[in-house]
Amino acid sequence: MTLDGIVDTLRAAGCVFAEEEAAVLRSVASGAGLDALVAARAAGAPLEHLVGWVEFAGLRVAVGPGVFVPRRRTELLVDQVVAAAPTVVVELFCGAAAVAAAVAAALPSAEVHAADVSPEALVHARLNLRADRVHGGDLDAGLPPDLRGRVDVLVANAPYVPTGAIATMPPEARDHEPRAALDGGADGLDHHRRLAARAPRWLRPGGLLVVETSRGQAAGTAAAMVGFATTVVRDDDRDATAVVGRLTSGASPPPRSST
Numbered sequence: 232m233t234l235d236g237i238v239d240t241l242r243a244a245g246c247v248f249a250e251e252e253a254a255v256l257r258s259v260a261s262g263a264g265l266d267a268l269v270a271a272r273a274a275g276a277p278l279e280h281l282v283g284w285v286e287f288a289g290l291r292v293a294v295g296p297g298v299f300v301p302r303r304r305t306e307l308l309v310d311q312v313v314a315a316a317p318t319v320v321v322e323l324f325c326g327a328a329a330v331a332a333a334v335a336a337a338l339p340s341a342e343v344h345a346a347d348v349s350p351e352a353l354v355h356a357r358l359n360l361r362a363d364r365v366h367g368g369d370l371d372a373g374l375p376p377d378l379r380g381r382v383d384v385l386v387a388n389a390p391y392v393p394t395g396a397i398a399t400m401p402p403e404a405r406d407h408e409p410r411a412a413l414d415g416g417a418d419g420l421d422h423h424r425r426l427a428a429r430a431p432r433w434l435r436p437g438g439l440l441v442v443e444t445s446r447g448q449a450a451g452t453a454a455a456m457v458g459f460a461t462t463v464v465r466d467d468d469r470d471a472t473a474v475v476g477r478l479t480s481g482a483s484p485p486p487r488s489s490t
Contacts, residue, residue, distance in 0.1 A: 255282060268281050288309045301327065312439075313334060321344045371429050384439045385433055387443070442476075460476065
């Protein structure tokens, strides 16, 4: 299939960035293999699942079928964590551990851990972060006990799509990414409440809880962080929102975005 033919096929299927996607597909396959990838993409399979990686915060992060694909907006979490210059970082609901991997690359001396309950996610997380620092278990159940009370930053892109809104998501997310990585309950904030309740046992005094959310849900995410001094951080260029909470201990306010 020619490049123009691939572009035409992808454009007809509704791919907004057909030219860029065609170039990526041609870079990883040819002949019948390429034809199969083009057909799968035209049928709605995420490009990242087909090629096995996604560009994120300057890294090529391994992903695959059954794994949530990190979005550019989540790079805001990386910015907030790195700005805090932490020594110990934990990413919960890590998926492929994109945030943890980016933080580890930016802060090579930091001790960075990640955890998720999904076996598929953990396989890919261990490709992106030191395998011995990737832990399996629901929420924080798999974390090493010796992390308690000494984590500087706990960061999470926990599922926050309201259950009723999942049906309105693009097909490549709704049909190909795990529902458990999207569904945040009736108001989308079930996991944010769980995070806020469990975070104090892991954070040092004054430690940070950094959570991705939406502009409309930010107030609810902040309200869930009982015992934290909170700041809503917004990056319009990436259409990204996060709430940064500092475990109250007389410490200074959490870092703010420059955007």
